[in-house]
Amino acid sequence: MIAMTVRVGILGATGYTALELLKILVHHPEVEVTSLTTRQEDRPHVSSVHPQFHKVLDLHLENLGPSELAERCDCVFGCLPHAASASVIPEMLEAGMKVVDLSADYRLNDPAVYAQWYGADHPDAERMKTTIYGLPELFREGIAEAQLVANPGCYPTGVSLSLAPLLKNGFIRPDGIIADCKSGVSGAGRTPKLGTLYPECNESFAAYGVGTHRHMPEIEQNLSVYSGKAVSVIFTPHLVPMDRGILSTCYAIPDKDASEKELLALLEETYANEPFVRVRSDLPATKHVAGTNFCDITVRRVKDRVLTISCIDNLIKGASGAAVQNFNLMYGFAETTALL
Numbered sequence: 001m002i003a004m005t006v007r008v009g010i011l012g013a014t015g016y017t018a019l020e021l022l023k024i025l026v027h028h029p030e031v032e033v034t035s036l037t038t039r040q041e042d043r044p045h046v047s048s049v050h051p052q053f054h055k056v057l058d059l060h061l062e063n064l065g066p067s068e069l070a071e072r073c074d075c076v077f078g079c080l081p082h083a084a085s086a087s088v089i090p091e092m093l094e095a096g097m098k099v100v101d102l103s104a105d106y107r108l109n110d111p112a113v114y115a116q117w118y119g120a121d122h123p124d125a126e127r128m129k130t131t132i133y134g135l136p137e138l139f140r141e142g143i144a145e146a147q148l149v150a151n152p153g154c155y156p157t158g159v160s161l162s163l164a165p166l167l168k169n170g171f172i173r174p175d176g177i178i179a180d181c182k183s184g185v186s187g188a189g190r191t192p193k194l195g196t197l198y199p200e201c202n203e204s205f206a207a208y209g210v211g212t213h214r215h216m217p218e219i220e221q222n223l224s225v226y227s228g229k230a231v232s233v234i235f236t237p238h239l240v241p242m243d244r245g246i247l248s249t250c251y252a253i254p255d256k257d258a259s260e261k262e263l264l265a266l267l268e269e270t271y272a273n274e275p276f277v278r279v280r281s282d283l284p285a286t287k288h289v290a291g292t293n294f295c296d297i298t299v300r301r302v303k304d305r306v307l308t309i310s311c312i313d314n315l316i317k318g319a320s321g322a323a324v325q326n327f328n329l330m331y332g333f334a335e336t337t338a339l340l
Helices: 018-023 066-072 084-094 111-118 153-166 217-229 260-270 316-331
Strands: 006-011 031-037 075-078 096-101 148-150 177-183 231-239 248-254 277-279 295-302 305-313
Touching: 006 018, 006 066, 006 316, 018 031, 018 316, 031 066, 066 084, 075 084, 075 316, 084 096, 096 316, 111 217, 111 260, 148 316, 153 177, 153 217, 153 231, 153 260, 153 295, 153 316, 217 231, 217 260, 260 277, 305 316
Parallel strands: 006 031, 006 075, 075 096, 096 148, 177 231, 277 295
Antiparallel strands: 177 248, 248 305, 295 305
């Protein structure tokens, strides 16, 4: 473990992921938060945007350029929307800063797939082909040496962690997989939208993005790369009237005969040394992981299918906690520093 203080900034500091990042980083013993950015021109104090930091953090959100950030920061966390992120990150890297990007801009490794799902050509296409994908439990290699890490999407995290070992070891077929996922409303972000207004989503339960959600190619890419097989997944997300959390139930066709006990043993062996994956014999629930960086997983045999169930906090393991986990690896800190 390296003894050092890293000066950190957050790009786009008004949203929920930025709020959760700040909650973690203010308790990180090796971090000094020095910069928060916004496109607003009035320099709001952080406590007016996130009241949780009244008398805790004395910083203003500012519209800062790469050169100004480089004077204040060693590392930045990008909490900008897709496309906006890739338009500024190259300058951050050229200025010598390390970047953990929480947008979707560098998660996919094929520019054509990005253009298909995001409706525009990637502004930094060559870099996206070589960017390290920051899901340490599956793709730890390269994170420690990386200048840029693409933080995973929330849905792909739970789905990938639950299915990847079963695919790699040939226990389930790479086709015919169904990922049925439910998320709390914070997953839609802080910007008001009709479907996430309280009268619209309270006491209601609805699917959305059926067949069109942009996390589907990310899930398929993760599972294909890790298992070495072309994987096809039908992914259907649902909005649940709760603040936070994701529960993913995945259905797969067995490719070899194995008992439920054997499948659990495989998951336990795979994640035995992973501090943030807990393989459980009981059924996990979103309350079990709320406010933590844990992913809880179990597996079941039901008739002619293998079922996996995983739970994460979409704002922590699905976003900001994972980002700090990657940051810790990039700087040689203990991976669990400041994380529960």
